[in-house]
Amino acid sequence: MTTTADDPACAEKRPSQSNTRFLAWTFIIGVGLTLFLFFYMRESERHQLKTDLENLSSDRVQAIHASLTENIAQMELMASYIGTSTELADGEMGSFATEFSKFVSSVVSGFDGEGQSLKPEFTLVAFIPAVPTEGRKRFEDIQRAQIDEAFRLRERGPAGEPIPARPRPEYFPVAILAPEAYREALLGMDLGAEPILREAMDKAMATRAVTISGTEVDPVLGRKKPELWDFVAVYRGDSPSGTKPPRSALAGILATSFRLDLLIERSLRVLRPSGIDLELSDPSAPADKRTLYYDRSKDPGPAVPESKKGWMSWKSSIDVGNRRWTFTAYPTPSFIARYNSIMSWLILTGGLLTTAACAFFISDRLRRTGTVESLVAERTNDLAVEINEHKRLEAELADSRSALAGQLDRLNQRSKERILISEMGDTLQVCLSIEEAYPVVALYMPRLFPGTSGALYMRDQAEELFVSAAEWGESRPAPGAFKAEDCWALRRGKMHIVGSFLLSPTCEHAASGPEVGYLCIPLSAIGKTFGLLHIISLEEESQALGESVGDRVALALSNLMLRSDLRQLSIRDPLTGLFNRRYMEEALEIERQRAERKNASIGLIMMDIDHFKSFNDGFGHAAGDKVLRNLGGLILAHLRAGDIACRYGGEEFLLILPEASSEVAAARAEELRKRVGDLHIDVQGRSLGAISVSLGVAVYPADADSRERLLAAADACLYKAKAQGRDRVVVAGAGA
Numbered sequence: 001m002t003t004t005a006d007d008p009a010c011a012e013k014r015p016s017q018s019n020t021r022f023l024a025w026t027f028i029i030g031v032g033l034t035l036f037l038f039f040y041m042r043e044s045e046r047h048q049l050k051t052d053l054e055n056l057s058s059d060r061v062q063a064i065h066a067s068l069t070e071n072i073a074q075m076e077l078m079a080s081y082i083g084t085s086t087e088l089a090d091g092e093m094g095s096f097a098t099e100f101s102k103f104v105s106s107v108v109s110g111f112d113g114e115g116q117s118l119k120p121e122f123t124l125v126a127f128i129p130a131v132p133t134e135g136r137k138r139f140e141d142i143q144r145a146q147i148d149e150a151f152r153l154r155e156r157g158p159a160g161e162p163i164p165a166r167p168r169p170e171y172f173p174v175a176i177l178a179p180e181a182y183r184e185a186l187l188g189m190d191l192g193a194e195p196i197l198r199e200a201m202d203k204a205m206a207t208r209a210v211t212i213s214g215t216e217v218d219p220v221l222g223r224k225k226p227e228l229w230d231f232v233a234v235y236r237g238d239s240p241s242g243t244k245p246p247r248s249a250l251a252g253i254l255a256t257s258f259r260l261d262l263l264i265e266r267s268l269r270v271l272r273p274s275g276i277d278l279e280l281s282d283p284s285a286p287a288d289k290r291t292l293y294y295d296r297s298k299d300p301g302p303a304v305p306e307s308k309k310g311w312m313s314w315k316s317s318i319d320v321g322n323r324r325w326t327f328t329a330y331p332t333p334s335f336i337a338r339y340n341s342i343m344s345w346l347i348l349t350g351g352l353l354t355t356a357a358c359a360f361f362i363s364d365r366l367r368r369t370g371t372v373e374s375l376v377a378e379r380t381n382d383l384a385v386e387i388n389e390h391k392r393l394e395a396e397l398a399d400s401r402s403a404l405a406g407q408l409d410r411l412n413q414r415s416k417e418r419i420l421i422s423e424m425g426d427t428l429q430v431c432l433s434i435e436e437a438y439p440v441v442a443l444y445m446p447r448l449f450p451g452t453s454g455a456l457y458m459r460d461q462a463e464e465l466f467v468s469a470a471e472w473g474e475s476r477p478a479p480g481a482f483k484a485e486d487c488w489a490l491r492r493g494k495m496h497i498v499g500s501f502l503l504s505p506t507c508e509h510a511a512s513g514p515e516v517g518y519l520c521i522p523l524s525a526i527g528k529t530f531g532l533l534h535i536i537s538l539e540e541e542s543q544a545l546g547e548s549v550g551d552r553v554a555l556a557l558s559n560l561m562l563r564s565d566l567r568q569l570s571i572r573d574p575l576t577g578l579f580n581r582r583y584m585e586e587a588l589e590i591e592r593q594r595a596e597r598k599n600a601s602i603g604l605i606m607m608d609i610d611h612f613k614s615f616n617d618g619f620g621h622a623a624g625d626k627v628l629r630n631l632g633g634l635i636l637a638h639l640r641a642g643d644i645a646c647r648y649g650g651e652e653f654l655l656i657l658p659e660a661s662s663e664v665a666a667a668r669a670e671e672l673r674k675r676v677g678d679l680h681i682d683v684q685g686r687s688l689g690a691i692s693v694s695l696g697v698a699v700y701p702a703d704a705d706s707r708e709r710l711l712a713a714a715d716a717c718l719y720k721a722k723a724q725g726r727d728r729v730v731v732a733g734a735g736a
Contacts, residue, residue: 034351057329094146212321275335428556489520521550525558576632603657603665
């Protein structure tokens with residue numbers, strides 16, 4: 001039988017198929033939308049988990065890196081001190097050992113005066129000279145005479161027992177160490193016999209930088225806990241930075257042994273991992289020794305399963321001591337559980353239930369004839385409500401994305417600031433003098449604080465003023481110098497900020513008022529304030545950055561000042577303020593070579609105080625010291641630019657006059673003789689009487705063709721002046 005369009009069965013079939021398709025599409029759309037929202041929420045939770053893990057892990061890695069960098073800076077400072085030690089240069093090992101322990105106590109702060117460890121991670125600090133095999137006996141004799149009568153070169157035997165060091169081309173024995181507790185176990189132990197330690201020492205000598213050894217059970221003390229050794233090569237004198245001195249200038253190697261696990265625990269004392277397992281490894285080490293440290297989270301709950309460690313982790317690398325270490329952070333199950341919100345599951349469950357309910361509702365309504373239009377209208381209204389709700393959720397998601405983008409921008413800015421601070425610190429560390437560091441500070445300040453102006457003030461000890469050393473920006477500070485009481489930061493000993501966003505007293509030295517705002521950061525080291533950073537137009541949110549920059553600048557400048565003080569102590573006579581004999585010999589040889597290249601002359605004046613012993617015998621040694629000080633001051637006051645004045649020894653003085661002829665040198669000597677004769681010195685109200693000097697003059701190359709002969713010629717003229725009755729000038733080659 002053929003059906004027509006008017007057949008009721010055909011008409012009934014067409015609406016049924018249409019309703020079925022409509023119901024199917026409704027179900028598909030509902031399930032799809034529910035799954036979309038479910039996976040979107042899950043991905044958002046996962047992204048937040050990863051972001052928080054990276055932030056928390058980065059803070060801890062930076063804290064550990066800062067502690068390692070501090071140890072390296074202390075090693076470099078100690079190496080600089082050893083390189084300028086006159087006791088070590090003169091072979092006075094006993095005196096050097098005493099000064100070495102004092103210096104370790106005051107600078108490294110790793111030990112106290114009795115040799116007890118103050119930092120738990122430190123094991124010891126030692127000086128290790130390089131001893132060639134032909135110098136072994138002489139070295140052992142010196143050590144026995146000045147350090148320990150039982151001293152001998154040793155190494156580990158097959159069973160770990162100490163045995164006499166076997167013959168080899170070169171030895172690296174422990175000569176001086178602190179604390180004294182390890183003296184019996186380590187003194188004389190040849191660290192060059194240990195392959196791991198020898199590899200690190202060779203690298204330290206090759207790179208002239210601090211080098212960290214590989215880790216294993218301590219090869220010398222036999223400890224069960226793994227320890228690391230730091231090494232830095234020490235060269236005699238002041239070798240130019242960035243160049244490798246000859247091997248003959250090597251004084252030895254400075255070494256420290258420390259527990260990496262204790263150092264990390266001290267670094268993380270404040271930033272304890274919150275649900276994070278932190279692993280430190282050395283990729284260059286053998287597979288069974290790559291893990292240097294593993295820090296277990298203190299949060300309650302199970303540890304990270306081995307099967308889950310690769311699921312989500314954060315890695316970062318740091319370069320320290322010529323090694324590249326890798327930090328890996330693993331979130332614990334308790335950490336991950338904080339981000340497992342039930343919201344996504346509620347959305348999934350609610351969405352599926354809603355979809356099922358809608359499908360059942362539509363199916364039931366469609367079966368009811370006569371109510372199709374009302375059901376469609378009702379469903380349309382329901383869909384409109386859902387669409388509005390979806391729009392609201394999308395708006396909230398857009399706001400969340402905007403907030404996350406802002407946080408990302410701030411994190412990028414913090415990263416750039418850290419890089420600039422690190423770059424500035426590295427540049428300051430290679431400066432040769434404190435004056436060279438001032439322009440570096442002025443160069444980096446506008447980059448760290450764009451749109452600001454300011455100045456670096458340094459303390460003038462003579463006038464008790466803070467004097468401008470460097471400035472930057474357009475709105476330069478008004479005063480070039482001011483007193484400490486004019487600044488609230490210097491009074492309080494901490495950072496002082498002034499601005500419209502808070503109520504603070506204004507410093508008298510500040511040219512800007514609260515409407516512009518400024519920040520004063522005192523620069524301190526070892527409890528003494530030596531400078532001030534003054535930054536104008538600084539925003540409130542930059543306070544933390546200002547404090548970090550101030551700490552980095554203070555550390556770098558204090559290291560440079562300490563290095564300069566050590567340099568001055570090594571070349572200056574403390575009584576007269578003139579250069580010492582060691583510096584004189586170096587300077588005279590340099591001037592001789594310069595004169596030889598330029599075909600010029602050098603005048604040399606050797607001067608001796610007549611009857612100096614009578615001042616000490618008649619008035620006491622204090623009177624003799626006063627005569628030496630006054631004569632030194634007189635010489636300094638009448639020096640020509642380029643002249644070099646030295647205390648040759650006792651009551652003898654020496655003047656080096658570059659490019660001075662015999663006539664000029666003789667005239668200068670006669671002028672000095674007359675000025676000394678005009679000196680009047682009183683001691684406790686008693687006049688010392690007339691003071692006279694005898695002077696000998698010689699000229700290079702007319703009177704001598706070498707440094708030694710020139711000194712001998714001037715000395716001979718001096719003794720001739722003494723023999724002729726004193727208080728006179730005798731010139732070499734003048735027929736006197």
